[in-house]
Amino acid sequence: MNYEIFISKKPADGREIKEIDGLPVIRPIQVHGGEVSFVGRRTLKPPRADALITDNREVWIGVLTADCIPIFLIGEEAVGIVHAGWRGTLKGVAFNAVSYMSRFTKVKKAIIGVGVCKKCYEVKRDLWELFKERYSSFFERVSEDRFLLDLKGINKLQLSSAGVEEIEDLNLCSMCNNDLYYSYRKEKTEKRTLSAIRLL
Ligand SMILES: [Zn+2]
Numbered sequence: 001m002n003y004e005i006f007i008s009k010k011p012a013d014g015r016e017i018k019e020i021d022g023l024p025v026i027r028p029i030q031v032h033g034g035e036v037s038f039v040g041r042r043t044l045k046p047p048r049a050d051a052l053i054t055d056n057r058e059v060w061i062g063v064l065t066a067d068c069i070p071i072f073l074i075g076e077e078a079v080g081i082v083h084a085g086w087r088g089t090l091k092g093v094a095f096n097a098v099s100y101m102s103r104f105t106k107v108k109k110a111i112i113g114v115g116v117c118k119k120c121y122e123v124k125r126d127l128w129e130l131f132k133e134r135y136s137s138f139f140e141r142v143s144e145d146r147f148l149l150d151l152k153g154i155n156k157l158q159l160s161s162a163g164v165e166e167i168e169d170l171n172l173c174s175m176c177n178n179d180l181y182y183s184y185r186k187e188k189t190e191k192r193t194l195s196a197i198r199l200l
Helices: 086-090 093-102 125-138 151-161
Strands: 002-005 023-026 036-039 051-054 058-065 069-077 080-084 107-112 121-126 139-141 148-149 166-169 193-199
Touching: 002 069, 002 139, 023 086, 023 193, 051 058, 051 093, 051 193, 058 069, 058 080, 058 139, 069 093, 069 151, 080 093, 080 193, 086 107, 086 125, 086 151, 093 107, 093 151, 107 125, 125 139, 125 148, 125 151, 151 166
Parallel strands: 023 058, 036 051, 107 166
Antiparallel strands: 002 193, 051 080, 058 193, 069 080, 069 107, 121 148, 139 148
């Protein structure tokens, strides 16, 4: 294994975790977009992006979530981290991150981290309208105006479409496992889970 992952647990607030085992955690300014940014040796300012990629073994790269889906990407010579909420998913952030990374290293594996599961993620018709053209099979209608959305499922499809052959799902839901991880839907607080990865 050429990587290490870190997932914070309550009561720690991921926002407060600035370093892990003496190495800094680089986080982007998350904007619910589809942009990918490379963290090089001289990256000092946090980029505005929802996916980071690095080949620097001296840093962790991480994202904050509370129901959104964090995705870890593992390549031969680089690692990546993705923050995919519904907006980023619609913009293809996971697909974009794998495509970006694939330009210089093969993405061997992706890991779906702690995020809302399809049984817990109830959405209204507006989201169905936005997604239905490409992703209708990931919705389950529960009433006239309400649907359950499998956000992890859509991201797995994006990862495999981008060429990732091995996708592991930790099967941890921020709402089902709310004793351990933060859920914005349940708690409405600013506290977040940090998901971070490092290349070894
Ligand atoms: Zn759940």
